[in-house]
Amino acid sequence: MPIARESIVAEQLRLLMKSPFPIYAAATTAVLAMVVLRHDIDPVILDGWGAVMLAWQAMRLAVLYRFRHTEVADAGAIRWKWPITILMSGSGLLWGLFSLGFYYATDVEMRVFMLFVLTSMLTGGSVSFTAYLPAYYGYLLGATIPIIASFLTHGTEASMLMGAITVVYIAVLVIMARAANRSVTDLIELQLEKAALIGDLSRAKEAAEQASRVKSHFLANMSHELRTPLNAIIGFSDVIRNQLFGPLGNPRYLDYVTDINHSGRHLLRLVNDILDLSKLEAGAVELASDRIDLHQLVAECMSLLRTQAAEHHLTLAIDMPSSLPCIHGDELRMKQVMLNLLSNAVKFSWPGGRVSVAAEATPAGELTILVRDTGVGMTEAEVAVALQPFRQVESSVSRRHAGTGLGLPLAKSLVEKHGGTLRVTSARDVGTTVTVTLPAWRVMPEPGAADFRFAAAG
Numbered sequence: 001m002p003i004a005r006e007s008i009v010a011e012q013l014r015l016l017m018k019s020p021f022p023i024y025a026a027a028t029t030a031v032l033a034m035v036v037l038r039h040d041i042d043p044v045i046l047d048g049w050g051a052v053m054l055a056w057q058a059m060r061l062a063v064l065y066r067f068r069h070t071e072v073a074d075a076g077a078i079r080w081k082w083p084i085t086i087l088m089s090g091s092g093l094l095w096g097l098f099s100l101g102f103y104y105a106t107d108v109e110m111r112v113f114m115l116f117v118l119t120s121m122l123t124g125g126s127v128s129f130t131a132y133l134p135a136y137y138g139y140l141l142g143a144t145i146p147i148i149a150s151f152l153t154h155g156t157e158a159s160m161l162m163g164a165i166t167v168v169y170i171a172v173l174v175i176m177a178r179a180a181n182r183s184v185t186d187l188i189e190l191q192l193e194k195a196a197l198i199g200d201l202s203r204a205k206e207a208a209e210q211a212s213r214v215k216s217h218f219l220a221n222m223s224h225e226l227r228t229p230l231n232a233i234i235g236f237s238d239v240i241r242n243q244l245f246g247p248l249g250n251p252r253y254l255d256y257v258t259d260i261n262h263s264g265r266h267l268l269r270l271v272n273d274i275l276d277l278s279k280l281e282a283g284a285v286e287l288a289s290d291r292i293d294l295h296q297l298v299a300e301c302m303s304l305l306r307t308q309a310a311e312h313h314l315t316l317a318i319d320m321p322s323s324l325p326c327i328h329g330d331e332l333r334m335k336q337v338m339l340n341l342l343s344n345a346v347k348f349s350w351p352g353g354r355v356s357v358a359a360e361a362t363p364a365g366e367l368t369i370l371v372r373d374t375g376v377g378m379t380e381a382e383v384a385v386a387l388q389p390f391r392q393v394e395s396s397v398s399r400r401h402a403g404t405g406l407g408l409p410l411a412k413s414l415v416e417k418h419g420g421t422l423r424v425t426s427a428r429d430v431g432t433t434v435t436v437t438l439p440a441w442r443v444m445p446e447p448g449a450a451d452f453r454f455a456a457a458g
Helices: 005-016 021-036 043-070 074-078 081-102 108-128 133-154 157-241 251-281 294-304 306-311 331-347 380-386 396-400 407-417 452-457
Strands: 290-292 315-319 327-329 354-361 367-373 421-427 431-438
Touching: 005 074, 005 081, 005 157, 021 043, 021 081, 021 108, 043 081, 081 108, 081 133, 108 133, 108 157, 133 157, 157 251, 251 407, 290 331, 294 306, 294 315, 294 331, 294 354, 306 315, 306 331, 327 331, 331 354, 331 367, 331 407, 331 431, 380 421, 407 421, 407 431
Parallel strands: 315 354
Antiparallel strands: 290 327, 354 367, 367 431, 421 431
């Protein structure tokens, strides 16, 4: 994605003004030079230069703190590019004026010291100031033009050679600075692109979450509006089907009313599943804390599905030890979990197959419930699809049974709401096993056992 040039320049300026260390280094070096050169250069000139240098560095420091603490937006940062460039150029020029004392120093060691100071400041500037090239060029030219002019005008062969060497040195510094600036600019562009991408993803995530909240809120509010007419359809069709006010006459009417009743009940189950899943997504489901006897709960669910199982010539079996402890949780929701799992097992089993429910307490104190069938089964990829809301595995059996694909995802969400896990293992044309694991703190102690386990879990 294209990045605005203004944003890049603003970030370059922020890097340039990131640390006050170069300012402190320049001031310290200036004081050191004044001390070392006091006996070789006129103190009045040296002290005057030092006073201006320290005042200039103080101005740079003031601008740096003002920039860092007030200019956050790109437009505000860019307004400082010329003041910063002027300050950097002036700082370089002061070092260039310092170098003019080269021929005033009588001691060779002092001349070497002055050249060392100047090259050190130029090299340090190459490291610190190349983030923003205009400021660096101003600093470099200000520091080198006076000494080059001094060398070239002095007239001796040695000075002319020194001037030529300085020009080459400047050219090398410029090449290095441009390469460093290119690397810095590339890095800035990558960071800005990353920040823009993160911003886009964050906004997209917020929009999706907002849409999900609106959807869940809408569906939750539609609960009464959807259920009321469905309950009326089911209730009145029950009255007619049972002929409470006398016979209907034509037996075909009874068939039609029976179809209306079955369709209404089916539609009500679908509506309830959609609303329940929406409430779970919105965090609007509060669990009751009931004492649940799993033997009784499973038996009730099996009884509700016995007619449907008989139509498919299926065998229903319960394999649960009599010593199985009770659990505490929301009985209505756990019954909903079992009904969904058993309904799927019956629905997708071949005629003459077997559907069973087993349960056991684990050594870790957890409780596992296993719902097995000898049905069509699924591949690993199809299991992942089946666990997603509103998705159904494509098969000849699934096409014969209309639905929303919410039974398994809803059961998984309700189990996780209880602090447990739901895992599906399956194989094509072999069958499916759904394992529900409830945590130890959901398992109630046996009669006569210490009560601390349940109390601590609550």
